[in-house]
Amino acid sequence: EVHLLESGGGLVQPGGSLRLSCAASGFTFSSYALIWVRQAPGKGLEWVSAITGTGDTTYYADSVKGRFTISRDTSKNTLFLQMNSLRAEDAALYYCARVGDRTGWYPFDYWGQGTLVTVSS
Amino acid sequence: EIVLTQSPGTLSLFPGERATLSCRASQSVSSYLAWYQQKPDQAPRLLIYGASSRATGIPDRFSGSGSGTDFTLTISRLEPEDFAVYYCQHYGSSPLYTFGRGTKLDIK
Numbered sequence: 001e002v003h004l005l006e007s008g009g010g011l012v013q014p015g016g017s018l019r020l021s022c023a024a025s026g027f028t029f030s031s032y033a034l035i036w037v038r039q040a041p042g043k044g045l046e047w048v049s050a051i052t053g054t055g056d057t058t059y060y061a062d063s064v065k066g067r068f069t070i071s072r073d074t075s076k077n078t079l080f081l082q083m084n085s086l087r088a089e090d091a092a093l094y095y096c097a098r099v100g101d102r103t104g105w106y107p108f109d110y111w112g113q114g115t116l117v118t119v120s121s
Numbered sequence: 122e123i124v125l126t127q128s129p130g131t132l133s134l135f136p137g138e139r140a141t142l143s144c145r146a147s148q149s150v151s152s153y154l155a156w157y158q159q160k161p162d163q164a165p166r167l168l169i170y171g172a173s174s175r176a177t178g179i180p181d182r183f184s185g186s187g188s189g190t191d192f193t194l195t196i197s198r199l200e201p202e203d204f205a206v207y208y209c210q211h212y213g214s215s216p217l218y219t220f221g222r223g224t225k226l227d228i229k
Contacts, residue, residue, distance in 0.1 A: 035218070045157075045165065045208055047218035059217045095164055100176075105213045107155035109176065111164035 002026040002110040004096050009115030016086050020115055022079040022096030029077040030054065033099040035108060036070065036081050038092035038117075048094070049081060053102065064090075083117070091119045123147055125209050125221035133227040140196040142224045144209035149189045155210045156185055156194045158203075159223075165208065169194065196226075204228045 008020040022034070036048040049070040050059040058070050069082040079096050093114040100109030124147040134140055144154065152172040157165040167176040169185035172192055182197040196203055209221040 037218075044222045045159075045210075045220040047216065047220065050217050061216055097164075100167065100170070105217055107157075107167050107170045107176075107210060107212055108165075109167050111166075113164055 002098065004098065004110055004112035006094065006096050006112045006115035009094065009117045011118045011120065012086055013121050014087060014119055016119075017082070017084045018086065018117060020081040020083065020094055020096075020117075022081075022112055024077045024079065024096075024098075027098070029072075030074045031102050033102075033105070034072065034079045035097050035099060036079075037095045037097060037108070037111075038090075039095070039114075040089075040092040043092075046092075050099070050105070051079070086117075086119045088119050091117055093117075122216060123150060123211050123214065123219050125211055125219055127207075127209055127221035127224045129224060130222075131225045131227060133229040134199055135229045136199050136201055138199050140194075140199055140203070140226060142194040142196075142207055142226070144187075144192040144194070144221050146190045146192075146211060150211045150214070152188050153211055153213045154185075154187070154192050155212060156183075157208045157210060158205045159208065160202075160205045168207075199226075201228070 003025045005023045035050040051070045067085045071080045095114045097108035097111040126145045128143045154172045156169040159165040173185045206223045211219045
């Protein structure tokens with residue numbers, strides 16, 4: 001059974017940094033692209049970042065480009081999101097999810113339960 | 122950048138009724154359109170991909186249609202567990218993924 005478990009959220013001051021993790025199990029980790037999606041309290045979904053199965057290509061939303069870095073460690077079956085220069089508008093529940101097809105950028109078939117990031121002084 | 126506009130913002134219906142949710146793209150997205158359901162305090166769940174293909178395990182009362190710029194998610198007969206927020210999503214261009222702002226389906 002596919003399982004994704006996020007961790008690493010918490011309270012951080014504006015301008016601070018945080019590193020989110022997403023532990024994956026139940027599938028061949030390196031065969032699937034993975035993504036981060038966030039949801040501010042009471043708001044809709046916003047795609048944040050994506051990484052290919054091999055980890056050699058990454059993509060970012062304009063709102064986080066240059067501040068966030070996505071990466072993955074196949075030896076640990078774990079996805080990461082390094083978030084720097086955090087702003088109040090980055091506060092959200094961050095989900096990791098699996099891209100549902102190995103051949104391209106398709107919708108997300110499995111999601112974690114999210115980890116909450118709060119940005120406040 | 123493609124913008125997805127969902128309507129209505131809120132839809133109030135009785136169980137057993139038919140629900141029709143709309144998603145309009147600012148330019149053609151071909152059939153690269155998905156629908157998700159999100160219940161309170163839960164992660165979204167993929168319902169439809171490729172505009173009209175049901176994801177694994179999704180009941181056949183859910184159906185998707187459309188191509189180009191106009192898409193519809195139809196729930197043929199609403200069950201109590203169907204009342205949730207529904208999002209459409211475009212995938213595969215730049216930016217890689219775009220979501221609509223959602224339609225809240227309320228019990229009347």
